[in-house]
Amino acid sequence: MVAITDEISAAIARVTVEWRRCRLVCVDLPIMPPLEPMLAKAVPDVPVADGMTYEPKWDGFRCIIFRDGDEVELASRGGKTLTRYFPEVVEQARQQLPARCAVDVELVVIRRDAGATPKLDFELLGQRIHPAASRVRMLAETTPASIVAFDLLLLGDLVLLETPYPRRRERLEELLAKATPPVYLTPTTTDVATARQWFQVFEGAGLDGLVAKPADLPYEPGKRLMYKVKHARTADVVVAGFRYHKSGPVVGSLLLGLYDDEGRLHHVGVSASFPMDRRAELLDEIAPYRMEDIENHPWAQWGTLAAELGTQRMPGGVSRWTGKKDLSWQPLRPEWVIEVGYDAMEGDRFRHTAQFKRSRPDRTPGSCTYDQLDRPVRFNVDEVLAG
16 A cells, blocks of 8 residues: 655645635544545446446435544535534444544435335435524434445545555455445446446436446546446426526526426426527527516416425425525426436436437427336335445
8 A cells, every 4th residue: 555645645735724714623634624536527338448346326415424533524525514414424434434534425315115115315315405403403313314435545544545446445345344224335346247237227226327447546536537327318398487697697597397197387407508608599599488477377386385385396496505596587488399418307307407409399398298208117225235
C-alpha cells in the first residue's frame, strides 16, 4: 500500500479548510470531509476489459461516512453534511463500521409495503431532507435509511486512496463480513454475462443500472475513472406549462404531462437542459399555446384539496430541497406533443429530468398515456443485497 502523495495531501487540506468554515468537524482523521467522491462517466453499453469489476448502481444519496470513535460525519457528494438528517445512519456507523475509517456508501430507503415486493424508494429518501428536527426523528423511525457500502478509503491511519481497487474491496469484505441489516456490502462480479443479467433484472428492485470499475483502479476524488450504464427509454408527452429561467424571460423548463385511464393529465416531470439560445427559441415555439386564464387548464386546481389528497399530479408549490425555490409556472394549452428521453420512473413520475428529443406533430395529446411506458418486472431488493 502506497502512502498518500503530497499533491493529494495539499488538495485534501484545501477542501478541509473550506469545510471547517461551514461546519465544526469533530472527526480528526488523515483524510477529512469534505472529500469529493470518485465519479463515473456514462457509456452506452456494459464495458468489457480484463479485470473489470461490476456492481449495481444504487438509487440513493452518495455519501462518504467518516468515523472517528463516537464522532461520525456523513458527507454528501456536493460537499454538504447529511449528518443531522440521518441519525439512525450515524448510530449504525458507530455500531458496525471500524472505529477509525472513511467508507464510500449509498444511503437508500427500502419500501416495505404489506403484500408488495420490497424495493428502493428515492422519493421517501428525499423526504428525509427536512429542516425540522422533530420530523427528521420521526422519519428516521418510520422510513429508516440503509447503508450500502462499496469502497474503503481509510482504515485507522492508513490512507487507501492509491491502493488498487481489488485490495480495497478485499479489506472492505473482511471488515463487513459480519455486518447485519441495515448495513450491507454491495455485491460485485467480474463476469460480464452476470453483469448484463443484473442490468436487466435489478431495475425491478429500483436500482439505477450498473457501475464498472477497471482493474487496479486507485481512488481519485472528483475524477470520472469508473463507468456507469443506465437504462434509456423514450416517451411521447404533452407540454402543459413552463417555468421561466432564473436568468430572465426565456424558458427554464417545460412541464410534462401524461394521461391516465380516466383522462386526467398528470404532471410527470420536466425537460430543462437547453442551451441559452434554445431557451429563447422555445419561448417563441410555445407562444401559440399560451393561456391568459388558467381556469380551463387541467392543472387549474393546484393547491386545492384534490391536489393535496394526491389524486392528480400537479406542478407548483415550494421545493422541499431548499424551502425557498419558487416553483410557480405558466400554463399552456395541452396541445403540443414532444418526445423525451428518460431513464426510469419513480412511481408515476420521471425519476430524473427528461431530455427533449423532438417535436411530434403526428401524435395527438390524448395518445400520450401511461400505457406506452416500459415498466420493469418487480424484483426483490433484499435478494440484490443478499449478493
